[in-house]
Amino acid sequence: MTMIKGYRRPDGKVGIRNHLLLLPTVVCANQVVNRIQQQTPGSVAIPHQHGCSQVGNDKEQTHKVLVGMGKNPNVGAVLVVSLGCEVMNAEQIRDEIAETGKPVVWIDIQDEGGSVNTIKKGIEVADELYQQISSLPVEDIPLSEIAVGVKCGGSDTTSGLCSNPALGKTSDLIIKNGGSIIMGETTEIIGAEHILAKKAVNKQVSQKLYSAIERFEKEIKRMGVDMRGGNPSPGNIEGGLSSIEEKSLGCISKAGTAPLQGVFEYADPVPGKGFYFMDSPGNDIECVSGMAAAGVQVVCFTTGRGTPTGNPIVPVIKISGNELAAKKMADNIDIDTSPVLQGEETLEQAGERIFKEIVNVASGEETKAEILGHQEFSISRIGISL
Structure with missing residues (x-):
């Protein structure tokens, strides 16, 4: 049996990377997420152009992709960053990703009082999340x-x-x-x-x-x-x-x-x-x-x-x-x-x-x-x- 090295997640799935994912729910949160990522070693961000002015299947597809990225077993923890008035439901995104058992935190730009406060809060939260996953053991995993x-x-x-x-x-x-x-x-x-x-x-x-x-x-x-x-x-x-x-x-x-x-x-x-x-x-x-x-x-x-x-x-x-x-x-x-x-x-x-x-x-x-x-x-x- 061919073996590899990986991370066993709480839901039993296996990741070959251990990323801290910074996930904007809407294009309006991209810059805040980018600034958090610049100050958080070991993190990756997924800026995108969607998350608002979408309905029906288009809205559902964006939601599905964002949740799926968070659920991917190569991701060890997730910080969700929303603006607060987009069509994406940030709380639902957080909760669906959290079904995997991995650490997930959600912060909102409008609730935090703007970009500067959210960046500061995001850096603190991201650092805490990274500390939680950085010591996860690497296991022998079958291919x-x-x-x-x-x-x-x-x-x-x-x-x-x-x-x-x-x-x-x-x-x-x-x-x-x-x-x-x-x-x-x-x-x-x-x-x-x-x-x-x-x-x-x-x-x-x-x-x-x-x-x-x-x-x-x-x-x-x-x-x-x-x-x-x-x-x-x-x-x-x-x-x-x-x-x-x-x-x-x-x-x-x-x-x-x-x-x-x-x-x-x-x-x-x-x-x-x-x-x-x-x-x-x-x-x-x-x-x-x-x-x-x-x-x-x-x-x-x-x-x-x-x-x-x-x-x-x-x-x-x-x-x-x-x-x-x-x-x-x-x-x-x-x-x-x-x-x-x-x-x-x-x-x-x-x-x-x-x-x-x-x-x-x-x-x-x-x-x-x-x-x-x-x-x-x-x-x-x-x-x-x-």
């Missing part, structure tokens, strides 16, 4: 406790030929060890959804996958726009990808050969063990943020063109099959799988290297995105602002 998100972005021809299928070999190893693989990007399985649907464990799962595609295509038609030019993106096209179908065929190989156990909504909790698909945008940061809110502890991100983005609470491992991009962006790329294209390595060997990197990162080794401080976070928006 079966891990959910891995698989994502691609800035793709080129090497993505489908090399890095994505190599990651697919890794996905098979993760599932063989009892873990979970979560793939997203509804927009990037179009044209290959029938292949993915054939892997579904039953007709209900395959129909749910087709329904996710249908919803997206209806929305594009309602808007009266052509998806081409946005997906494949100009960078994808310059990298040699001629169509969305060609891109999708490479994209789906990241998940390996395991049966598709289920399809779930953006930022909903990971349903179980094995391979699952999350209905989500293809946008890199929105997709990874949704995976983090769903509870994945680590993301493997393939890229041919190269991208530096990370996540505030989830380590993101960057993998490239493009030798030139891997060398040019060496400070961003963790794994270079181009030896496969040069005949110096098999896909299985590259997959084993990625697997070992996951084990190392899950045991505390920092990814390059973490070292460089890449903490990008974005919530996918559904509707208009009021």
Whole structure:
């Protein structure tokens, strides 16, 4: 059994990081949270542009993502900061996160008497929370406790030929060890959804996958726009990808050969063990943020063109099959799988290297995105602002 190092949370879940999360409920609280974060070593913040002027499903999605980020097992404690008049219910957010048993405190800018007082209070509270979690023991944990998100972005021809299928070999190893693989990007399985649907464990799962595609295509038609030019993106096209179908065929190989156990909504909790698909945008940061809110502890991100983005609470491992991009962006790329294209390595060997990197990162080794401080976070928006 493959073991990693992690933190066992009060609800029994396992984190591979021990973050103190500073969570603004609304865009109006971002600056206060940023100032608290600057004065609190060991903390991470998730500033965002949402939290007010939202109703219905859009409001619920923002709430779900914020709660999910707080519940992620990589988070040891949470400080919630609200303004006091937004549509987000800060008290409810605090209480739902607290269901995990981790320490959660809520402060409000209007109640505290403005930004300066709230920053002062927030620094004091954040320091207390950090002291509570800084001495938590690291335990030996079976890899079966891990959910891995698989994502691609800035793709080129090497993505489908090399890095994505190599990651697919890794996905098979993760599932063989009892873990979970979560793939997203509804927009990037179009044209290959029938292949993915054939892997579904039953007709209900395959129909749910087709329904996710249908919803997206209806929305594009309602808007009266052509998806081409946005997906494949100009960078994808310059990298040699001629169509969305060609891109999708490479994209789906990241998940390996395991049966598709289920399809779930953006930022909903990971349903179980094995391979699952999350209905989500293809946008890199929105997709990874949704995976983090769903509870994945680590993301493997393939890229041919190269991208530096990370996540505030989830380590993101960057993998490239493009030798030139891997060398040019060496400070961003963790794994270079181009030896496969040069005949110096098999896909299985590259997959084993990625697997070992996951084990190392899950045991505390920092990814390059973490070292460089890449903490990008974005919530996918559904509707208009009021």
